[in-house]
Amino acid sequence: MKLINKNINVITMKYPSSWHKALWREGLVSGNGKIGANVYGGTKRESVLINHSALWTGAECNPLPDISRSLTKTRQAMDNRDFNTANWILTNALTESGYNNERGYPLPLAELNMSFTGFTGFSDYLRAVNMETGEVSSQFREKDVWVKKDLFVSRKDDMILLRIQADKPFLDAVFSLDVPTATDSSDKTYQYVKEHSRTEIDSNIIIYKSLNTNKKPYGAVVKIESADGDIKNIENRINVNCASDILIKIKVFVNVCPDKDKLKFENNSYEYYLNRHIPLHSALYHSAELNLFENNDLSNEELMLNAYSGKSPNELIEKLWRYGRYLFISGSSKDGFPFSMYGLWCGDYKAVWSHNMANENIQMMYWHTNIGNLEELNKALLEYYISRLDSFKECAKKLYGCNGIFIPAGTTPNMPLPCQLVPVIINWTGAAGWLAQHYYKYYSYTGDTEYLHSVVLPFMKAVADFYEDFIVFDENGHIKIYPSVSPENSPLNFIPKDNADMAHPMTSAVNSTMDLAIIKELFTNLIELCVEHNIYGEKLKIWENIVNSIPEYGVNKDGAVREWQNDNFEDRYYHRHLSHIYPVFPGDEITTNDDIVSAFEKAVDLRDISAQTGWSQAHMASIYARLNRGDEAMECLNNLVRSCMQTNFFTLHNDWRRMDLSLEMDSAAPIQLDASMGYVNAVQEMILYSSKKLIKLLPALSDNMQRGKITGWRFEGGIIDMEWNIPKNEFEVELTANKTFNATLELSAFCADNVICNSKNIISKNGKTVEVKLTKGDKLILGNSERFTNVQEI
Numbered sequence: 001m002k003l004i005n006k007n008i009n010v011i012t013m014k015y016p017s018s019w020h021k022a023l024w025r026e027g028l029v030s031g032n033g034k035i036g037a038n039v040y041g042g043t044k045r046e047s048v049l050i051n052h053s054a055l056w057t058g059a060e061c062n063p064l065p066d067i068s069r070s071l072t073k074t075r076q077a078m079d080n081r082d083f084n085t086a087n088w089i090l091t092n093a094l095t096e097s098g099y100n101n102e103r104g105y106p107l108p109l110a111e112l113n114m115s116f117t118g119f120t121g122f123s124d125y126l127r128a129v130n131m132e133t134g135e136v137s138s139q140f141r142e143k144d145v146w147v148k149k150d151l152f153v154s155r156k157d158d159m160i161l162l163r164i165q166a167d168k169p170f171l172d173a174v175f176s177l178d179v180p181t182a183t184d185s186s187d188k189t190y191q192y193v194k195e196h197s198r199t200e201i202d203s204n205i206i207i208y209k210s211l212n213t214n215k216k217p218y219g220a221v222v223k224i225e226s227a228d229g230d231i232k233n234i235e236n237r238i239n240v241n242c243a244s245d246i247l248i249k250i251k252v253f254v255n256v257c258p259d260k261d262k263l264k265f266e267n268n269s270y271e272y273y274l275n276r277h278i279p280l281h282s283a284l285y286h287s288a289e290l291n292l293f294e295n296n297d298l299s300n301e302e303l304m305l306n307a308y309s310g311k312s313p314n315e316l317i318e319k320l321w322r323y324g325r326y327l328f329i330s331g332s333s334k335d336g337f338p339f340s341m342y343g344l345w346c347g348d349y350k351a352v353w354s355h356n357m358a359n360e361n362i363q364m365m366y367w368h369t370n371i372g373n374l375e376e377l378n379k380a381l382l383e384y385y386i387s388r389l390d391s392f393k394e395c396a397k398k399l400y401g402c403n404g405i406f407i408p409a410g411t412t413p414n415m416p417l418p419c420q421l422v423p424v425i426i427n428w429t430g431a432a433g434w435l436a437q438h439y440y441k442y443y444s445y446t447g448d449t450e451y452l453h454s455v456v457l458p459f460m461k462a463v464a465d466f467y468e469d470f471i472v473f474d475e476n477g478h479i480k481i482y483p484s485v486s487p488e489n490s491p492l493n494f495i496p497k498d499n500a501d502m503a504h505p506m507t508s509a510v511n512s513t514m515d516l517a518i519i520k521e522l523f524t525n526l527i528e529l530c531v532e533h534n535i536y537g538e539k540l541k542i543w544e545n546i547v548n549s550i551p552e553y554g555v556n557k558d559g560a561v562r563e564w565q566n567d568n569f570e571d572r573y574y575h576r577h578l579s580h581i582y583p584v585f586p587g588d589e590i591t592t593n594d595d596i597v598s599a600f601e602k603a604v605d606l607r608d609i610s611a612q613t614g615w616s617q618a619h620m621a622s623i624y625a626r627l628n629r630g631d632e633a634m635e636c637l638n639n640l641v642r643s644c645m646q647t648n649f650f651t652l653h654n655d656w657r658r659m660d661l662s663l664e665m666d667s668a669a670p671i672q673l674d675a676s677m678g679y680v681n682a683v684q685e686m687i688l689y690s691s692k693k694l695i696k697l698l699p700a701l702s703d704n705m706q707r708g709k710i711t712g713w714r715f716e717g718g719i720i721d722m723e724w725n726i727p728k729n730e731f732e733v734e735l736t737a738n739k740t741f742n743a744t745l746e747l748s749a750f751c752a753d754n755v756i757c758n759s760k761n762i763i764s765k766n767g768k769t770v771e772v773k774l775t776k777g778d779k780l781i782l783g784n785s786e787r788f789t790n791v792q793e794i
Contacts, residue, residue, distance in 0.1 A: 001165045004128045006297040012128040016042040024347030028136045032155040033333025036344020039136045043122045048112040051344045052254045053337045057213045058104025058414040067093035068401030087423045087508040103419035104412040106346045108180035110220040117172045131326040134281045155280040160250035163270040169244040176237045177208040189349045201233040216255045223249045223265045284329045287373040288712040292318045300647045307641045324680035334379040339365045352670040358431040359409040359487040364674045368681040370445045391416035404466025407431040424504040428485035432463045433518035440525045478551045481515045483508035486579045491569035510566040513580035560603035574608045576616040585626045588691040614644030614651045618678025625685035625700040634702035651675035690715035698748035717741025732783030737774035745770040
């Protein structure tokens, strides 16, 4: 028996799951992109929550009524400055028509429960996730006997494997396959599932079946094997006695009745399946690497206690970067559904904010993928939205009377139409435009021209068609977007004085900075692609006119960029969203080389810390990285760890302990794994910035990131490897081009003066900037380490 091997690719915990009535929240997880396993419990009783990405509840999707005439009424009220009335016109028209589609929720599939008898105590308890292999393990000593459990979800064989071992044949265990426990036993979905669930025992096999609320079947099949134990079935359970090795194989089925032939299990070992799985999982996990040269093999609890005392140790920073990627890889696949807020590990029947939310959250979960060399996993996101284009066209036509597409901010797999009937959602038209950035970036990084023409351009063109109809021009010839929402903020002068914490009192304004930035980005990118590929030529003048008619970003009395570019709306700093900073991040329009950047910087600095959430801290960290402010970026990540992270490294929407580093919710502290992926992206932004024309090397290192190494990271023209050691004044970077690429390299100040190059691809150098020209296959190497001592300095 191999005990847990501690290293930088393994996270360990010395304490079991302990969240009262919701142990799954602190579980350790595995997944193959479609099937998820969440392991929680203790030494005597342990459970495995089993989920599948395609298992969602949801009612029938009812047709959307045509309320498009309401747009004219909304604009008339706004022209008369009756904004409070205008705010509700579209939403009220929907509700008054009787429309009331409900969104779905991820449905917990089954729970494997196991209990052990004969244990009298334990010592040396440890649980872990091996991120390299995807295995979840736990181990402890029962007197002089080691007991160990290992589990993974196979990417190769689409099944869950669980092995339980002991030094001696003294394991006495009982296994059952049950309806996942509900926090609220009166929940209607739970009651429905429980009523329709059935369990059958056939020798050493347990078959669990139930019905979704849409009356489609699902379930799981478990086979229990032991080379030396005695296996018996008693009622709806299987007992194993006097065993030293137990192997459990689990298959799941969703939306179909189980085919007995497909559910048969081969007589292969745990190692056999693991060896088939590891190459597929490892290729994704090791597609990019980060080394911060600090590893003391501390447990999660110890690392987080260190963060509470001051700055996060580099070991924690690196492990959180690795773990965020691990969660993403385990919870998504290129041919499945997009990664969701709970990944594949949700144990609630009506999990808060579990839908695909496109006014921040789903985008955040994919920001890291391009530079992190996981761009192929973007396809789940891109296919999810392109496959629902007809529904989004219906939304555009019936809600706004426009061609093209309107994407509701919140959707679920079976609900592409509006399911949140509030103005902050119905009146926000920016979701499709923001998502268009992900389509454009996918092409920029992959160069996949076939996908460009079949998916990317059709999606972007559909977004453009909507804006062409929706945009109006004011008396000065500038575009006017209204209603225009800056998610999910309300102007200060529309906040009720007697209810300052009211969520969304009046969100429908004119020319939010975010809307203007999204429109500018969309049409700029479309024009570039159309010229490059000689397509949509008849639209170029129209699109160029829109871009040229976008007003400049204005600045308020505090010197901050305005959140709404209209005098009727006052800026409000007490809010979590940072929508108006879009031109800096996640957009590429404004960089630190632009004069206006100071106004965006001021706007970020003025955001109230007590109004933030886990994901907004991650978002703010990425913004500070774009502003070359590494210490502030790291402080945001430190705040995230100290306020909105559990010891299993699951991130939360808000703090639940009143530490005053986030907003408070009396009702809950929902899991939101977008912040885990946001953390990954922020760390990457601190080390590397890449756009079509500019690459920044080490733009925002914090004081505690003095030494590091990256391999396999991406820039928009290829692969980048880089190593730095600031105390020793050492730096080296290698860029390998996968296409023709002309760009400006902006070097970190510590190495700019004495950088040396062994490449002929340098056009010029001026201070910190180096102009480069690469063709496919070229390697550009810059540095000041010993290997460059005999190379001519540039």
